[in-house]
Structure formats: structure tokens, C-alpha cells
Amino acid sequence: MKMLELKFAALATVMALAATGATIAAVTPAFGAEVVVNGASAPSARVAYGDLNLRSKAGVARLESRVRTAADRLCHGIGIETLAARLDALTCRQATIAAAAPDVRRAIERSGTAQAASGGANTLTLR
Numbered sequence: 001m002k003m004l005e006l007k008f009a010a011l012a013t014v015m016a017l018a019a020t021g022a023t024i025a026a027v028t029p030a031f032g033a034e035v036v037v038n039g040a041s042a043p044s045a046r047v048a049y050g051d052l053n054l055r056s057k058a059g060v061a062r063l064e065s066r067v068r069t070a071a072d073r074l075c076h077g078i079g080i081e082t083l084a085a086r087l088d089a090l091t092c093r094q095a096t097i098a099a100a101a102p103d104v105r106r107a108i109e110r111s112g113t114a115q116a117a118s119g120g121a122n123t124l125t126l127r
Helices: 002-027 057-075 083-110
Strands: 033-036 044-048 123-126
Touching (some): 044 057, 057 083, 083 123
Antiparallel strands (some): 044 123
């Protein structure tokens, strides 16, 4: 009987740790994305990419993922949303990603140049 109780205790501990890890992962902001609210101006998000190799497909994919995550944070509310609010958020997200696309392309193009190597801007600002 003691062995069975020990197994259940071990299983409960593992499940508690898994739930805690999932919660921390869900509330931790994506590395490289920061939402900024300045007084009366609209919120914006800064997306860092200085740590990425934009000459690789993986680096470009990671930058695009950070842009999508930042757009989500800017456009989606917290909690229960009405259908209209959800649709507005999706429209906002698509527009924000589209508006950032030229900056993403420029960052990729600059990634192999002397400007990027000399410490040029390593963040994108989404609005």
C-alpha cells in the first residue's frame, strides 16, 4: 500500500510542476518583444532582433514570429471578448503585421551590410 501512495504522490508532484511550468510559459513575454504605452499616444511594440542571424531562414522565421507576437499583444484584449472585438483585433493584427513588413524586409537586407555590423538599429517599432 505504501508503494501505491508513493506513486500517486510522485505523479501529483510531476503534474503540479508541469502546470506551474505551463503557467509561467504562458505569462512570460516573448523574448525580443516589448509593448510600450506612452501617455496619450497609441501603444507601440518594440521588437528586438539584434540577437538573430537574419541571413538564415531560422533567424528570419524567428523575427517574423516576434512581429506576430507583438502584433497580438498590441491588438488583442485580455479576458472575454465579444465577436466584434475579436474581429477588430484580427483586423488590427493583420494591418500591424502588414505595416511592419517593409521594416522587416529592410532589416533582412541590412543584415549582411556594414551598417548592421556597426551597431545600426536592432529594433522594429510596431504601431
